[in-house]
Amino acid sequence: MADNEQYYVYVYIDPRNFEEFYYGKGKGSRKEAHxxxxxxxxxxxxxxxxxxxxxxxxxxxxxxxxxxxxxxxxEKTLIWKLGRTLTNKSSGHFADKFRPHDTFHDDLAGFDFKNGIYYVNVGQGEHRCWDDCKAI
Structure with a gap:
């Protein structure tokens, strides 16, 4: 294992209700520091x-x-998914790369794409027909 591959991601779970309440990343004994x-x-x-x-x-x-x-x-992915039930103060690194919470009902630029997908069947040889292009 290379020196730069010594990190881990950990979770704290409440034994009274088995609810995950904190996610973190660290190395060495970081997970016990809390x-x-x-x-x-x-x-x-x-x-x-x-x-x-x-x-x-x-x-x-x-x-x-x-x-x-x-x-x-x-760590950020897990915080994003479970964020409302966690005690993490920070939303984690890479927050700008994740969709904001409570926005699934909105179309967001950069997250939702409006471009259609097209398939083409133009036939073969002299019988090619561009009119067969259809949007799905």
């Missing part, structure tokens, strides 16, 4: 509540042997 977070962030508050219940968050690596760029992209 356990000692003493801030008042939503993530730290949730971890403290889990500990108060006599439990520990479930921490699982879900992708490994990644470059940092790959890890960022996977």
């Amino acid at each position: 356990l000692s977070d003493d801030s008042d962030s939503e993530k730290a508050t949730r971890i403290k509540a889990i500990h108060k219940a006599g439990l520990h968050p479930i921490i699982k690596v879900i992708a490994k042997d990644l470059t940092e760029r790959e890890a960022f992209f996977i």
